[in-house]
Amino acid sequence: MQNNRQINKSGELQHLLTIEGLPVSMLHHILDTAESFVGVTEREVKKVPLLRGKAIFNLFFEPSTRTRTTFEIAAKRLSADVINLNISASSQSKGETLLDTVNNLSAMHADMFIVRHAQSGAAHLIARHVAPEIHVINAGDGRHAHPTQALLDMYTIRHFKRDFHELRVAIIGDVMHSRVARSQIHALTTLGVPEVRVIAPKTLLPKGVEHLGVHAYHDMSKGLKDVDVLLMLRLQNERMQGALLPSAQEYFKYYGLTPEKLALARPDAIVMHPGPMNRGIEIDSSVADGPQSVILPQVTFGIAVRMAVMSILAGS
Amino acid sequence: MKIHIKNGRLIDPANNQDRHADLFIAAGKVVSIGEEPLGFHANQEIDAQGLVVCPGFVDLAARLREPGYEYRATLESEMGAAIAGGITSLACPPDTDPPLDEPGLVEMLKYRAKSLNQAHVFPVGALTLGLSGETLTEMAELRDAGCVAFSHAERPLDNALVLMRVMQYAATFDLSVWLRAQDASLSRIGVAHEGEVATRLGLPGIPACAETIALSRILQLAKETGARIHVCRISSSESVEMIREAKKQGLAVTCDISANHIHLSEMDIGFFDSNCHLIPPLRSLRDRDALRRGLKEGVIDAVCSDHTPVDDDAKLLPFAEAEPGATGLELLLPLVLKWAEEDKVPLIDALSRITRHPARILDAGCGHLARGHAADLCIFDPQGYWKVEPKSLKSQGKNTPFIGFEMKGRVICTLVGGHVVYRANHS
Amino acid sequence: MELPKTHEILEKLAAAIRAELTEDMVIVGIHTGGAWLARELHRTLGLSSPLGTLDISFYRDDFERIGLHPEVKPSDIPFDVDGSDILLVDDVLFTGRTVRAAINELFDYGRPARVRLAVLVDRGGRELPIEAGFTGIRLDLDEHRMIDLLRNEIGELELKLRPETGV
Secondary structure, eight states: OOOOTTBOTTSOBSOBOOSTTOOHHHHHHHHHHHHHHHHHHTSSSOOOSTTTTOEEEEEESSOOHHHHHHHHHHHHHTTOEEEEEEOOHHHHHTTOOHHHHHHHHHTTTOSEEEEEESSTTHHHHHHHHSOTTOEEEEEEETTTBOHHHHHHHHHHHHHHHOOGGGOEEEEESOOTTOHHHHHHHHHHHHTTOSEEEEEOOGGGSOTTGGGGTOEEESOHHHHTTTOSEEEEOOOOGGGGTTTSOSOHHHHHHHHSBOHHHHTTSOTTOEEEOOSOOOBTTTBOHHHHTSTTBOHHHHHHHHHHHHHHHHHHHHTO | OEEEEESOEEEEGGGTEEEEOOEEEETTEEEEESSOOTTOOOSEEEEOTTOEEEEOEEESOBOOOTTTOTTTOOHHHHHHHHHHTTEEEEEEOSOSSSOSOSHHHHHHHHHHHHHHTSSEEEEEEESBGGGOSSSBOOHHHHHHHTOOEEEOTTSOOOOHHHHHHHHHHHHHTTOEEEEEOOOHHHHTTOOEETTHHHHHHTOOEEOTHHHHHHHHHHHHHHHHHOOEEEEEOOOSHHHHHHHHHHHHTTOOEEEEEEHHHHHOOGGGGTTTOGGGOOSSOOOOHHHHHHHHHHHHHTSSOEEEOOBOOOOHHHHSSOTTTSOOOBOOGGGHHHHHHHHHHHTTOOHHHHHHTTTHHHHHHHTSSOSOOOTTSBOOEEEEEEEEEEEOOGGGOOSSOOOOTTTTOEEEEEEEEEEETTEEEEEOOOO | OOOOOHHHHHHHHHHHHHHTOOTTEEEEEETTHHHHHHHHHHHHTTOOSOEEEEOGGGGOSOHHHHOSOSSOOOOBOOSOOTTOEEEEEEEEESSSHHHHHHHHHHHHHOOOSEEEEEEEEEOOOOSSSOOOSEEEEEOOOOTTOOEEEEEOTTOOEEEEEOOOOOO
């Protein structure tokens, strides 16, 4: 059995691979640190010298301009050197394994790897095999985890809602295939949110999702009732294949977030989305751009949260 | 060559023997148990004081990786691992490259194995050509070449009509059909039991019903065709109940499980331990406990090693991409002993799961000790500890969920055909 | 060693600053002791200009060795730094590294016209060419001796010399 080795012997964060198992104090420490970085990003010089001379490798085995860019901005604002590597599937099929690639880069004296991979567990695998002085941040592995996204979501919730202990939060959409949802669930339950709901048709909920500490709903009118925070998930187009969903139209009709459905939640509820959005499929434009949407602040906070994670890791 | 094995505790489940008795071997056969024959002059004496002397183990599933995957393991290395594990007879599945679907390949494998003069190798022939699920193989010819049974290894046999036909044809010649129960469409993308752990780790799941649906089809067709069926490596509690019911109805069905599944569950995957990427997947604790009960009650007939040597390159990958399988030949005995100790199963009953019962399924006259029969046997120290480490394993496959574990049950000596083929280094 | 009363040192420092007070001077305190002191001086001097605070955690030069401070507070500079006249305030001046970090951080907000430094205690032991323009008291302390500014529950500041630790 292999354990979750992101906390080192001194109780410090060595890698950030998943939210699962992180103590609540660690989550608050990350969010508090992020708060200081929000100030930095609002200054004239949006840069601090904290990670000067550090080499941070963006290792993206799965393309994602957006996530890669936010990590890149965060690293540059900490004065680190950022090296972007998009490792296409083709170079992998040439016989070089994931660990070959990582070993090669370690030999170039990397200090930190930010890893995005299509397979669940890829970041854990890398973290188990890098030299002890190298830190690994999971920027999304398969369906498993996307811890920095969940942290920026928590930051956003804390910013607008303050006390986690009084909230009712709903995660809406393709939970089955979503690493974001899994990390959000762990973060919310760790931070003490008393009621976390997931809302989706049965084909998009993984078996035994209740064991993660959430309540499953299949009907938006019931699931959204009295909710304070709505976390929308992205619905990938390929879900229309493989007999998961009949059509985007039917999905939008029953699970898309429209102003009418949003009205079922509490009047001061906030709406979040990890992006990129599929307008007209999982969310209506009038909601995405409406007064209850905090999707743009999420993006701003995302950079500060990633700066916080990087500096906490680099200092451990 | 005359050998006298003295002072040992002789356990032979097939003859319901568990007593202290000496064993006398001459010309490859057991010549006496207990009494020293008149005028017997041993060339070699083996002192088995404090040790168990029992029939060599019979393993119903060990991949030797020949032909086709010699870079993974060779016949030499894996046969060496078998005797180091006390295994003297083993069946190998047909999923070699090319698959064992024509007599020439089977004869070559038999010949290669025989020339090594170690364990007996019993090839299991392919049910369809190229294991592609379309055309029947020449089963009668393959039997004559040395196949003891026929299977489809891990390859899907989706088409119910083809499945019925292979059973009918095998039944014509009274050939035994060995099948894995796994519905292809329900398991195609899955890599772990569809349950709590797969949900937590975001791994695509294989539901338990992928097994029971396929098993139900196999049992229905067995009833329909009268074929002799052996179900390989069941993994769920419901399968145990289905087999129990089928046996009660008098169906000619037997089944086995892998030694890994006696002890492990989905929980052992922890955070993506690819050594626990196995087929069938490790299921819930409830399933594992049901398998243990079924094994104790005799619903499950045999335990096999499901030996699958996989090299590091194929394991050091993200969980889903890592090749399933684990090395097992050298762990079969200790894992069975561990179960016997934990579940308070008498040693003789535990050993029957790797001697008498699999031998009956194999139907090749092995797995027991009796006067006039081949002296294939294993001498082991039931209290001897050893550590599972890459260097302590003879197999070229070094990957197992039990790596680093201390195991009780150490093979001291293995005899095949009256010859000592393996002797442990003294430690 | 007996320290003079903290409020006496504070008054002395305030008097020195008052003598050179300019109309548009703004005070910026360094977390944590410097920020308390800055608030105290701001009140004592009766200033109406904005009061800023700096947390220099992101600018420390010992990050490699000790990592990020567990309780980073956001810096708060509620005025335009460009062209400003800043009085930087800290409790204890020792090696000068904290002040170096604070000046660096200030310059990331803009280009001040002037920066001066006020400290409650100058204990010697400088490792950088930095001196305070205003000093409450000068002490010559052994380099291992620790001195802290504490604040009690009613907000009173007190300088405390830690007992000498036996070798």
